[in-house]
Amino acid sequence: MAMASQQSPPPPPAPTTVIDLGNDLLREIFLRLPSLPSLVRAALSCRTFLHAVRSSPAFRRSFSAARPPPLLGLFFDPDGPAIPTFAPLRRRSDPDLAAVVRGADFFLTRLPDDDDTFPGWVIEDCRDGYVLLQNFNSEQFAVYNPLKRALDLIPHPPDQLFDDSHGDATYLECYILSSSEDTAQPLRLVYTCHDESRARAAVFSSDSREWQIFRWSEPVTPQPEDQHWLKVGTMVNGFVYWIHANEAYIFVLNTATLEFSQMDLPPALVGRDFMFRVGENKDGELCIVCALEFDLFVWVWRADLDGTMMWIFDKRFPLERIVEFTNGTLEEHGELRIVAIVGGYVYFSTNETFEDPLYPCWFLSLCLETSEVDTIFQKRFDSHIYPYIMAWPPSLIESKVHHQLEGV
Numbered sequence: 001m002a003m004a005s006q007q008s009p010p011p012p013p014a015p016t017t018v019i020d021l022g023n024d025l026l027r028e029i030f031l032r033l034p035s036l037p038s039l040v041r042a043a044l045s046c047r048t049f050l051h052a053v054r055s056s057p058a059f060r061r062s063f064s065a066a067r068p069p070p071l072l073g074l075f076f077d078p079d080g081p082a083i084p085t086f087a088p089l090r091r092r093s094d095p096d097l098a099a100v101v102r103g104a105d106f107f108l109t110r111l112p113d114d115d116d117t118f119p120g121w122v123i124e125d126c127r128d129g130y131v132l133l134q135n136f137n138s139e140q141f142a143v144y145n146p147l148k149r150a151l152d153l154i155p156h157p158p159d160q161l162f163d164d165s166h167g168d169a170t171y172l173e174c175y176i177l178s179s180s181e182d183t184a185q186p187l188r189l190v191y192t193c194h195d196e197s198r199a200r201a202a203v204f205s206s207d208s209r210e211w212q213i214f215r216w217s218e219p220v221t222p223q224p225e226d227q228h229w230l231k232v233g234t235m236v237n238g239f240v241y242w243i244h245a246n247e248a249y250i251f252v253l254n255t256a257t258l259e260f261s262q263m264d265l266p267p268a269l270v271g272r273d274f275m276f277r278v279g280e281n282k283d284g285e286l287c288i289v290c291a292l293e294f295d296l297f298v299w300v301w302r303a304d305l306d307g308t309m310m311w312i313f314d315k316r317f318p319l320e321r322i323v324e325f326t327n328g329t330l331e332e333h334g335e336l337r338i339v340a341i342v343g344g345y346v347y348f349s350t351n352e353t354f355e356d357p358l359y360p361c362w363f364l365s366l367c368l369e370t371s372e373v374d375t376i377f378q379k380r381f382d383s384h385i386y387p388y389i390m391a392w393p394p395s396l397i398e399s400k401v402h403h404q405l406e407g408v
Contacts, residue, residue: 026052027059036069036390037096043396054398068282068343069390070094072101074363074376075131076383077123083108084123084133086388087379100390104146108133111142112153123384127176127235129391132189134174141174143187147390157191157202157211164216165195170228172199172242175235177255190255192240194230197222199251201258217260221247234278234340236286241278250278266299266311279341282369287314289346289368291336294320296346298368317366325375326350326362333362339385344368353381 021029026049033039043053053059073088086106091097111121111133121142125132133142141154162169172192179185187206192199197219202211223229223246230242230251240253241263248270249262269276269290276290286301288311296317304310320330334351341347346366352359363376 023052023055027056030059031063031066033067035067035094035097036063036392037094037100039063039067040393040396041096041099050396053396057398060392060397064392065282068345069392070097071345071347071365071376072097072104072388072390073106074339074347075106075123075126075386075388076379077386078383081120083111083113083121085383087377089376100147105149106146106388108144108146110144110149110151112138123386124174125176125235126386126388128178129389130176131386131388132174132176141189143176143189146388147393152187152206154189154204157204157213161191161193161200161202161211161213166198166219166222167196169193169195169200172230173233173240175233175240175255177203178238190240190253190258192233192253196224196229199230199253199260201253201255203255203258214258220251220262236278236280237284239286241286243278264311266313268297268313269299275338277338277341279346280343282344287341287368289338289341291338291348293335294318294322294330294333296336296338296348296366315368317371319366319373322350322362322364322373325364325373326378328362337361337381339363340387341368342387342389347376347385347387349381357382 030039030042030053033042039053043050071089073086075084075086077084088101088106108131113120120135120137121133123131124134129145129147131144131146133144135142139156141156143152143154144150170193172194174189174191177188177190189204191202191204191211194200198216200214200216202213204211227245229245231245233240233242238255240255242251244251248265250265252261252263254261266288269288272290275292276288278286278288281287281300288299290297296319298314298317299311300314301309302312304312319336322333323329326333332352334355337349337351339347339349344367346368347363348366349361349363351361353361357380360378361381362378365374365376
């Protein structure tokens with residue numbers, strides 16, 4: 001009877017699983033993942049993990065600072081009829097990154113082409129996970145996301161863009177306009193042209209499916225009609241920067257106001273327009289990187305002691321040590337060439353192909369913050385080159401649209 005009167009012991013508590021952890025602890029765990037592809041795989045494994053990532057812009061900023069969106073490879077866009085090709089970055093140490101590359105359509109198979117031997121597509125821009133291409137034969141732009149296989153075809157702006165030109169007006173460049181996750185906007189493009197002394201812009205919005213044409217800029221010193229007085233441009237933080245072919249200044253387009261202006265070059269760079277590129281450092285500051293033999297020199301656009309914005313020399317990176325990565329010699333490499341500066345990384349190459357078209361160059365990257373040099377691969381430098389950086393997937397960012405896609 002005594003034994004029968006004893007109460008049964010309480011059941012053991014249910015085991016705690018990772019899903020029971022709060023959002024703060026989950027984010028602390030996610031901050032230790034090695035890369036953005038690893039975070040994407042973890043976040044999409046269950047709703048709890050996805051909510052922890054989506055609901056915290058501060059976490060996404062911290063993760064991006066510690067693990068910048070990775071380079072997936074380089075697009076090579078040769079002159080002539082060939083379709084752009086993609087050379088992937090191979091990192092066996094990161095299987096999640098390799099899986100992203102394998103699953104994407106970097107062959108651009110969804111691009112329409114009426115002629116198999118002359119597809120006619122050339123790359124204009126590569127930004128935020130999108131590739132912007134232009135087809136002069138069909139007078140179309142294509143905005144393509146190789147990871148999502150999402151394609152948008154956009155017509156050229158109307159011919160009225162070239163009205164009232166001084167002499168012949170010439171197409172300049174077209175760019176994808178970025179938007180922050182806090183101010184989500186429809187897809188927009190900015191198309192630019194110039195005549196002998198002025199420039200003009202038109203903006204396309206996927207909402208209206210129309211081009212809006214803006215007024216011509218104020219004239220600068222006229223150039224001969226057959227001369228391109230602006231070199232290849234670079235977009236940084238909503239501004240497009242073109243180096244003037246003959247004058248010691250940079251021509252600037254503010255894509256928020258669609259106004260053009262000018263800014264001086266650092267005096268040391270006057271006459272060296274083929275040797276430097278404009279970009280941004282990790283903090284988003286405008287910078288210029290100049291290659292001189294095997295040194296990289298960096299100027300940053302910031303306020304001096306009086307609060308005046310100006311170009312300030314920042315760093316010099318001696319890079320003779322690249323031979324430790326390439327197992328070559330400085331004589332073989334010739335000199336360094338800047339390819340692009342994106343998110344605080346300088347992508348550059350050696351010079352072998354320019355000395356002998358049969359020889360490949362080395363492609364490398366330099367982190368402006370840590371001075372770390374990394375090899376990308378070895379390939380002939382026979383094309384226009386565009387780094388493809390993985391963007392944050394929209395499914396990992398909180399928005400009204402994503403509330404409708406809870407099954408993603």
